[in-house]
Amino acid sequence: xxxxxxxxxxxxxxxxxxxxxxxxxxxxxxxxxxxxxxxxxxxxxxxxxxxxxxxxxxxxxxxxxxxxxxxxxxxxxxxxxxxxxxxxxxxxxxxxxxxxxxxxxxxxxxxxxxxxxxxxxxxxxxxxxxxxxxxxxxxxxxxxxxxxxxxxxxxxxxxxxxxxxxxxxxxxxxxxxxxxxxxxxxxxxxxxxxxxxxxxxxxxxxxxxxxxxxxxxxxxxxxxxxxxxxxxxxxxxxxxxxxxxxxxxxxxxxxxxxxxxxxxxxxxxxxxxxxxxxxxxxxxxxxxxx
Numbered sequence: 001x002x003x004x005x006x007x008x009x010x011x012x013x014x015x016x017x018x019x020x021x022x023x024x025x026x027x028x029x030x031x032x033x034x035x036x037x038x039x040x041x042x043x044x045x046x047x048x049x050x051x052x053x054x055x056x057x058x059x060x061x062x063x064x065x066x067x068x069x070x071x072x073x074x075x076x077x078x079x080x081x082x083x084x085x086x087x088x089x090x091x092x093x094x095x096x097x098x099x100x101x102x103x104x105x106x107x108x109x110x111x112x113x114x115x116x117x118x119x120x121x122x123x124x125x126x127x128x129x130x131x132x133x134x135x136x137x138x139x140x141x142x143x144x145x146x147x148x149x150x151x152x153x154x155x156x157x158x159x160x161x162x163x164x165x166x167x168x169x170x171x172x173x174x175x176x177x178x179x180x181x182x183x184x185x186x187x188x189x190x191x192x193x194x195x196x197x198x199x200x201x202x203x204x205x206x207x208x209x210x211x212x213x214x215x216x217x218x219x220x221x222x223x224x225x226x227x228x229x230x231x232x233x234x235x236x237x238x239x240x241x242x243x244x245x246x247x248x249x250x251x252x253x254x255x256x257x258x259x260x261x262x263x264x265x266x267x268x269x270x271x272x273x274x275x276x277x278x279x280x281x282x283x284x285x286x287x288x289x290x
Contacts, residue, residue, distance in 0.1 A: 002082075002174055003286060004090040004098060006263055007181035008256035009226075010191040012274045016181065017091035018051050019279045027056040027085045029078050031101065032093030034225045036062040036069050039211065042204045043227025045093075045195075058085070065211055065222035071100050072160035082174055090176070095262045096158070102176050113154045115224075120150045128153065136161035157221075177289055179282055180269040187275065189253055196227075196248040204231050226251050 003020065005013045021028050034044040038061045047057050058081045063069040071094075078101050082088060092098040120128065128149040133139050135156040141148045141163075152163055183191075208223065208231035216223060218232045230248045233239040239247055263269060270285060272278040 001286070001290060002088060002090060002176045003282075004092055004102070004176050004178045005181070006092040006095070006098065006178055006269060007274065008188060008259045008263075009093070009252055010195050010256065011181045011183055011188060012191075012278075013091055013093065013181060014045065014047065014051075016274075016279060016282065017089050018047070018055050020282065021055045021089050023279075023283070024087065027058060027081070027088045029058045029081055029085075029088050029090045030060050030093065031074070031078070031090055031097040032060075033069070033071070033074070033097060034222070035060045035093065036074060037065045037222040038063065039214075040065055040207065040222055040228070042199050042202050042207050043225065043231070056085075058088075065214075065216045065220060068157065068221050070156075070158055070160035071097055075100050079172070095259060100159075102172055102174065104172065113158070116154050116157070117150055120153055125149070132156070136163050138162045138164065140164070177286070178266065178269040179285070180263060180271040181274040181278060182271050183274040188256060189249070192252045192256065193245065193249045196245055196252060199227060199248070200245065204228075205234060208232060209235055226255050 005017045005020075007013050017028050020026065028047075030047075032044070034040070035046050036059065037044065046060055047055070051057075059074060059077050062074070062077055074097050078090075078097075090098065090101070120131075123131070125144060125146055128146060129143040132141075132143070132149050132152045135153065138161070139152065141152055143149065156163060204227060208228055211223060211228075212218065212232070212235065218236070223229065223232055227248060230239065230244060230251065233247075234241065234244050272281055272285075
């Protein structure tokens with residue numbers, strides 16, 4: 001049985017996954033759409049060097065920040081690891097990745113992306129059609145229908161082509177047990193703010209500026225994630241330094257709310273209080289359900 005650690009951002013998934021992996025000599029597969037990018041460590045919340053020295057991590061540092069990376073590529077990488085690593089743990093950061101790996105990927109599994117839709121709505125129908133067919137040359141939709149074109153683009157950018165592959169969902173054979181971490185919203189918000197301040201103190205602005213100086217576009221997939229998006233806005237003079245922690249905290253709080261909405265629809269998750277230390281209770285649960 002493969003434990004999958006789930007929960008909103010900043011709830012403590014990484015610490016729990018690391019503790020469980022150390023105890024039972026397990027590897028950790030990181031299901032996170034931002035940790036796949038090399039050279040971006042701080043706002044992606046990658047495992048620290050001391051954690052990597054104690055635990056074997058997989059599915060991080062798979063792509064350059066200039067590249068697009070989609071869930072289909074991640075599922076392929078994670079499936080390869082699952083095929084050769086005994087007793088892994090999956091640490092969920094991107095719920096779509098977890099569901100795609102264990103339930104199969106479908107068109108309905110790719111959530112709308114409001115910010116991307118705003119950008120796409122500025123394009124002409126011809127430009128939308130060109131963008132969609134460049135992503136999937138086998139695309140079979142009405143190229144005059146703007147609504148379908150926008151949806152096709154946002155799905156293909158996340159899941160990868162061809163779109164026809166997403167019309168059906170097939171579950172994978174690995175048995176899993178889903179473990180969720182929860183805490184009161186006030187405590188979670190305090191953790192989120194503390195982490196945002198710590199990211200800034202660690203050098204988030206400098207790391208983001210280095211990526212920009214290396215040629216990574218401000219609109220790249222890598223730099224539009226929470227943390228880097230706000231850092232780019234500061235570097236470009238759109239946000240004052242004193243306002244940056246509040247902006248980062250607010251956007252991370254919104255991310256946590258979206259993640260919880262997604263997870264609470266899944267009645268397969270066994271929830272645990274994130275405080276105090278949930279590891280003993282989780283270990284007891286895993287032993288009883290083995």
